[in-house]
Amino acid sequence: MRYWLSFFLVIIVGAIAVIGIAGFQGGKSRKPPIEIFPDMDRQPKIRPQTGSSFFSDGKASRVALLGTIARGSHYLDTPLVTGQLTGSTNFVDVMPLAITAKLLARGRERYQISCLPCHGALADGNGITKKYGMAVVANLHDKRIVTQTDGELFKTITHGKNLMGGYGANIAIEDRWAIIAHLRTLQLARLGILADVPLDRRAGLK
Ligand code: HEC
Structure with a gap:
């Protein structure tokens, strides 16, 4: 009790x-x-769109840097960035950059870093990865690929295609175009005919 x-x-x-x-x-x-837990209620922070003595301009919010593109907003819709005509999904036939010796040299170097391991130095799909079992790497001398527009190649490099991953995050825009320029020289070299060779160089050729 x-x-x-x-x-x-x-x-x-x-x-x-x-x-x-x-x-x-x-x-x-x-x-x-x-x-x-008082630290959850009171935090050392400054609210956006208010004043603050912390920064010299007296504003709590920072002004975005010039050229900042908001995450999720539309990227620049220009051929240089998309490989497509502005306002359309049609690929550009020819790259928007002028072909210079400098661009070709850069493209050769970038191709050898980013593409050669799989596609091979000659772009025939015989890179080192073939030895390790990657058997389906495209031969970039296939007619289907030779006849693709520069814009379509740009899209493949940027976003990948089928089994190939995209390299847009790793290769700068100008470098992607430079790689395409180099790839075109490889393709042209294979398609070349005797008439393409300067007269004084023809003698040694068979
Ligand atoms: C890790 C290996 C790998 C690397 C690196 C790679 N590729 Fe590929 N690529 C492939 C494979 C595999 C395919 C075949 C994809 C398929 O058809 O399934 C392919 C296909 C392609 C095609 C043909 C796409 C089509 O229309 O069918 C192009 C063009 C191409 N690659 C260009 C490039 C260029 C340019 C680079 C360098 C920036 C590159 N690739 C780097 C593996 C690679």
């Missing part, structure tokens, strides 16, 4: 203590509420 009494007493005292500290639901108090 006495155990029961002390049990109820503990519950009642406990309830009074909780209500005394926390109050009734909806009850009003002038005292600030109890904060169990």
Whole structure:
């Protein structure tokens, strides 16, 4: 019997203590509420679009750098960036960059870094990866690929195609075009005929 009494007493005292500290639901108090983890309520931060003495210009928000493109916004719809005509999904036939010796040299170097391991130095699909079992690498001298537009090649490099992954995140836009320029020289070299060779160089050829 006495155990029961002390049990109820503990519950009642406990309830009074909780209500005394926390109050009734909806009850009003002038005292600030109890904060169990106060760091969640108050943080050392500055709110956007307000003033702040932290930065010299007195603004809490930073102005975006010139040329910043918002994540999720449309990227620039120009042939240089998409390989397609502005406002359409039609590929550009010819690359938007001027072909210079410098661009070709850059393209050769970038091709050898990014494409050669799979497609081979001659672009015939005989890269080192073939030895390790990657058997389906495209031969870039296939008529189907030779006759593709520069814009379509740009898309393949940027986003990948079928089993080939995209390299847009690894190769800068200008370098992708430079690679295409180099690839065209490889293709042309294979399709070349005697009439393409300067007269004084023809003698040694068979
Ligand atoms: C890791 C290996 C690998 C690398 C690196 C690679 N490719 Fe490929 N590529 C492939 C494979 C595999 C295919 C065949 C994809 C298929 O048809 O399934 C292919 C296909 C292609 C095609 C043909 C696409 C079509 O229309 O069918 C082109 C063009 C091409 N690659 C260009 C490039 C260029 C340019 C680079 C360098 C920037 C490159 N690839 C780097 C593996 C690679």
